[in-house]
Amino acid sequence: MPGQTLLKVENLSVVIDDKKIIKDVSFELKKEEVLAIVGPNGAGKSILLKTLLGLFKTESGKIEWGKDVTYGYLPQRFHIDHYLPMTVEEFLKLKPNPKYSITKVMELVEIDKHWLHKNLATFSSGQLQKILLAWAIIDQPQVLLFDEPTENVDVISQESIYDLLHHLQDTLGISIILVSHDLSIVYHYANQVLCLNHAMVCYGEPHEALTNQNLSELYGDHAFFHHHHFDNHHHE
Amino acid sequence: MNDLFFITLISGIFVAAASGLTGSFLILRRMSLLSDALSHVALPGIALGIIFKFAPIWGGLAALFIGVFLIWLIENKTKLATESVTGVFFVTALAIGALIIPQQDLLEAFFGSVEKITFNQIIFQTAVAIAIIGLVLKYLKPLALFSIAPDLGTSVKISPAKMQLIILILIALTISIGISFVGVLLISALSIIPAATARNLAKSFNSFVYLSVILSVLSLSGGLSVSYVYGANAGIATVLISASLFGLSLFEKK
Numbered sequence: 494m495p496g497q498t499l500l501k502v503e504n505l506s507v508v509i510d511d512k513k514i515i516k517d518v519s520f521e522l523k524k525e526e527v528l529a530i531v532g533p534n535g536a537g538k539s540i541l542l543k544t545l546l547g548l549f550k551t552e553s554g555k556i557e558w559g560k561d562v563t564y565g566y567l568p569q570r571f572h573i574d575h576y577l578p579m580t581v582e583e584f585l586k587l588k589p590n591p592k593y594s595i596t597k598v599m600e601l602v603e604i605d606k607h608w609l610h611k612n613l614a615t616f617s618s619g620q621l622q623k624i625l626l627a628w629a630i631i632d633q634p635q636v637l638l639f640d641e642p643t644e645n646v647d648v649i650s651q652e653s654i655y656d657l658l659h660h661l662q663d664t665l666g667i668s669i670i671l672v673s674h675d676l677s678i679v680y681h682y683a684n685q686v687l688c689l690n691h692a693m694v695c696y697g698e699p700h701e702a703l704t705n706q707n708l709s710e711l712y713g714d715h716a717f718f719h720h721h722h723f724d725n726h727h728h729e
Numbered sequence: 730m731n732d733l734f735f736i737t738l739i740s741g742i743f744v745a746a747a748s749g750l751t752g753s754f755l756i757l758r759r760m761s762l763l764s765d766a767l768s769h770v771a772l773p774g775i776a777l778g779i780i781f782k783f784a785p786i787w788g789g790l791a792a793l794f795i796g797v798f799l800i801w802l803i804e805n806k807t808k809l810a811t812e813s814v815t816g817v818f819f820v821t822a823l824a825i826g827a828l829i830i831p832q833q834d835l836l837e838a839f840f841g842s843v844e845k846i847t848f849n850q851i852i853f854q855t856a857v858a859i860a861i862i863g864l865v866l867k868y869l870k871p872l873a874l875f876s877i878a879p880d881l882g883t884s885v886k887i888s889p890a891k892m893q894l895i896i897l898i899l900i901a902l903t904i905s906i907g908i909s910f911v912g913v914l915l916i917s918a919l920s921i922i923p924a925a926t927a928r929n930l931a932k933s934f935n936s937f938v939y940l941s942v943i944l945s946v947l948s949l950s951g952g953l954s955v956s957y958v959y960g961a962n963a964g965i966a967t968v969l970i971s972a973s974l975f976g977l978s979l980f981e982k983k
Contacts, residue, residue, distance in 0.1 A: 546883075546884055547886075548883050548884070566881075566884040568880045568881065568884070570880070571878060571881075573877070574757075574759075576928055577757070577877060578927075578928055578931040578932060578933055578934055578936070578937040579873075579877065579933065579934040580932075580933045580934070583933055583934045583935065584877075586870075587870050587873055587874045589870070589885055610933075612932060612933075628881070
């Protein structure tokens with residue numbers, strides 16, 4: 494049912510190699526919600542996502558997934574060796590416990606059937622992302638954790654992957670946690686936003702949480718150089 | 730054809746199949762030179778076998794397992810790359826081996842000596858080869874996923890440390906059964922060269938693995954036959970056949 498809490502994170506801290514990467518972060522994810530995690534490079538966004546997956550140990554705090562909640566993961570980088578001999582079909586079959594058939598999942602992510610027998614190494618990074626999306630949802634997860642790639646994916650592919658995510662959220666009722674550095678994506682697609690710069694800077698609905706004050710705290714004042722700083726200089 | 734040659738050949742087919750399978754994962758993991766370097770770690774064990782008159786394969790196997798375990802341990806502790814740790818181990822083992830193996834036995838340890846394989850050894854090698862094949866088939870999917878995208882692997886609860894350990898065990902077992910055929914120095918003829926050739930030819934993962942197995946079997950049975958008919962060293966003949974197949978595959982690549 495909508496509104497059901499799928500994930501509850503309380504006062505989470507993560508320490509890696511004696512450095513505190515995540516400090517005292519709390520949030521919730523409800524069914525059919527899209528939660529965006531934004532912040533500058535190196536703010537701990539990807540680490541937070543991986544901690545939710547159980548890939549990093551928590552120092553303190555709690556991560557509570559709801560009973561029987563299943564989740565899928567799309568990593569930021571998917572480096573494919575150029576000579577890797579593996580077809581899309583073989584790759585999708587590597588996922589344990591699939592719930593959808595390969596044909597069904599191809600339909601869901603709008604992949605052409607003739608891709609199935611082509612080699613993974615022949616696809617562009619945008620296309621690979623679609624294939625990864627198919628991989629991520631083939632076992633019918635309730636929550637999708639999506640780490641936005643910061644490089645190598647062109648704007649058009651990036652938009653189409655978000656449209657696709659949006660479509661999946663509508664048709665399958667999937668909840669999404671997405672890491673992004675692009676605020677327009679957040680305004681477009683997210684119900685909730687969490688600003689992260691090691692500690693939590695803001696959390697709430699995008700239009701309320703992303704105030705100028707919060708943003709400048711998050712990205713530093715230079716992000717608003719053109720709006721404020723430059724103008725002030727001009728009038729001096 | 731005499732009986733001993735025939736059963737050696739049958740055993741060789743299993744050993745080569747196991748080596749080809751292991752080799753395909755080493756190629757995917759970009760650990761090609763690892764098995765080559767690691768094979769030297771067997772030398773001190775082989776030396777003990779020669780000196781104390783037990784089958785060198787046991788000593789080799791024990792030395793490999795101790796070596797692999799120490800490498801895995803040091804790698805996890807220091808975060809040095811597997812290859813760096815192996816680099817330290819293999820020259821040390823080579824030096825110790827060369828120091829204590831009698832001169833006339835050294836060449837055999839380096840290049841293999843099919844003539845000296847005993848019946849017991851043949852049974853043992855074949856059994857280990859079958860175990861390797863079983864282990865790879867059991868972990869085929871997680872191993873493949875871990876090899877091509879470790880991140881995706883961990884996200885579906887595949888433990889990288891466990892997979893790395895399985896790969897190291899596979900390498901140790903593969904080397905130990907290959908040594909009597911091709912020797913310590915030529916071990917990659919059975920695993921790396923066939924897998925590299927297969928990668929040149931294959932369009933899919935399945936065909937890559939099958940081809941790697943087939944090419945390894947072809948190379949070793951070819952090498953054994955040449956050795957039987959012309960009295961040449963089987964290890965050297967196997968390498969040359971394996972390398973020629975690799976050369977031919979370069980022309981096939983589109």
